[in-house]
Amino acid sequence: MNCTKTGLTSIAAVVALLLAVTCVYAEYTYISESDILTASLVNQDPDPAIAGNMVELRIGIENWGSKPAEGYFIELVLDYPFEPISGQKYILSTDRLEGFQTVEDQKIIKFKVMTDREIPEGSYDIDVLLYKEGQRExxxxxxxxxxxxxxxxxxxxxxxxxxxxVPGQQTPMEFTINNVGRAPLKDLIFSWENEDDVVLPVGSADTKYIKYLGVGEKTTVSYDVIADTNADPGLYKLTLSLVYDDPVTGVQKEVTNNAGVYVGGGTDFEIAYSESTGSETSFSIANIGSNPASSVSIMIPEQDGWRVSGSNSAIIGNLNKGDYTVASFSLQQEASAPQGTSPPARSREDYAKMTDEERAALREQMQQTSSAKTIKVDVAYTDTLGDRYVLTKDVTMGLDANITRAASGMRGNFAGGGFGQNGRNGSITTALKQIGYYILGAALAVGLIIGLLKYRRYRIMQMSKKYETPKKNETKSKISLRGDK
Known part of the structure; x- marks a missing residue:
């Protein structure tokens, strides 16, 4: 009987064990052949979020099951201190996730929300729901x-x-500071620094003090700054610092930011008449500014009184600061001078009635008309920022400019006798000049003769001194000899 009970017990135990194994296998099979979704916050931008500003949440969706997951939705449940942004959606489809799509292969879904501006600093919870359509509840x-x-x-x-x-040029620079908090600020300290020392303040330190700044108010601090003349053109970083006491906690805070300033820009040129040889007129062009210039070209624009034969432009290339070059043009001066620049023609009788002072003034006016002619010259260049500029310069032409007139003008009339006695006066002037030359030559000759005579007299006196006083014994000898005779 006992054996029968023992056998029945053993059989029951075996059956129970088999049933348990079957159940475990069935559970394992259910898990491995299902989809298991999880959600986590991968990161946020910015991190941490700023109260009152937008933050982007990047949520990673993983499928830890072997079965692909389809038809799921993810919902971001917004509650204080998070607020929705107009135009943004907060229920999105996860699309298809393959089995075991996890970690590096997880799907990233992004949401943008606003944070309440009044919240204190800290960590805040936000809920995410994953569900199939119609199964949210x-x-x-x-x-x-x-x-x-x-x-x-x-x-x-x-x-x-x-x-x-612009390097070497003093420039005003202003910084605007705004109180965006909920309480007035006192005793603010603002400063800035350029670690390369390319940009420095002039006439003051780089630190400014602000006594009081009310809620919502802003103030401006000003500096005069200058950039190093030897600085390479480019963008330079300024480190800005603002130190103040937090009105709530009383703890000193420092706000640091970076700002960029560009050192470079435009330049200036000086153009001067150089020389004229034959039909070519040359101009010297110098970069007198603080920046290099690229793609420089020189042009003679259309203007009254001047005419260019051939090309009216010349390409120079690049000019560093302090460099210069020469450009030449085939330039002609037209006959008619601009109105008001030439002296009026006068008759023979008018010129005869003029005083010496009036005649001298007229000659000076004519000389100025001839020598002080100006011409407009354009110089085009590209600055260090890539902007193109055209500068116009007035260049004064010299007396020795070999420029051909297209026709005879008033000066020809004057030289040809338009003033009546001009030919005779010109002859007299020439004769006086010749007499002056003769007088100068005669004076030089007389001076030379006088110099030679003085030198000859000097030599004779030197020779005379050598034999002027004979020795005493020689004198006595000569006397005794005379006595013997």
């Missing part, structure tokens, strides 16, 4: 994510008033 997978938020700075530098500096 009873089969949704809920995941709670944590978002880091910090309070907005009470003050910020929101504007820099100058972004381009």
């Amino acid at each position: 009873y089969a949704a997978i809920k995941k709670t994510l944590s978002v880091d938020v910090k309070t907005r700075e009470n003050a910020e530098v929101i504007y820099i008033g100058q972004v381009k500096l």
Whole structure:
């Protein structure tokens, strides 16, 4: 009987064990052949979020099951301190996720939300729901994510008033500081620095003090700055610092930002008449500014009184600061001078009635008309920012300019006798010049003769001194000899 009971017990145990194994296998089979979705916060931008600003949440969706997951939706449940942004969707499809699509292969879904501007600094929870269509209320997978938020700075530098500096040129620069907090600020300290020392303040330190700044108010601090004349053109970083005491906590805070200023820009040129040889007239062009210039070209624009034969432009190329070059043109001066620049023609009787002072003034006026002619010259170049500029310069032509007139003008009339006695006066002037030359030659000859006579007299006196006083014994000898005779 006992054996029978024992056998029945053994059989029951075996059956129970088989049933348990079957159940375990069935459970394992159910898990491995299903879809298992999870959600996590991969990152946020910015991190941490700024109170009152937008933040982008990047949520990763993973499928840990072997079965592909299709037809799922992800919903971001917004609650304080997070607020929706107009135009953004907060229920999105996850699309198809393959089995075991996890970690590096996870699907990233992005949501953008606003944070309340009044919240204190800290971490805040936000819920995510995963569900199939029509199953949100009873089969949704809920995941709670944590978002880091910090309070907005009470003050910020929101504007820099100058972004381009010309080397060696003093330039005003302004910084605008705004109180964006909920309480007034006192005793603010603003400073800036360029670590390369290319840009420096002039006449003051780089630190400014602000005594009081009310809520929503802004103030401007000004500097005179200058960029190093030897600085290479380019963008330079300014590190901005604003130190103040937090009105709530009393802890000193420092806000640092970076701003960029460009050193470079335009330049200036000087153009001067150089020389004229034959039909060619040359001009010297110098870069007198603080920046290099590229693609420089010189042009003679159309203008009254001048005419260019052939090309009216010359390509020079690049000119560094301090460099110069020469450009030549086939230039002719036309006959008619601009109105009001030439002296009026006068009759023979008018010229005869003029005083010596009036005649001298007339000659000076005619000389100025001849020598002070100006011509407009354009110089085009590209600055270091890539902008193209054209400068117009007035160039004074010299007396020795070998420029051909197209026809005889008033000066020809004057030289040909338009003033009546001009031919005779010209002859008299020439004769006087010749007499002057003769007098000068005669004076030089007389001077030379006098110099030779003085030199000859000097030599004779030197020779005379040598034999002027004979020795005493020689004198006595001569006397005794005379006595013997």
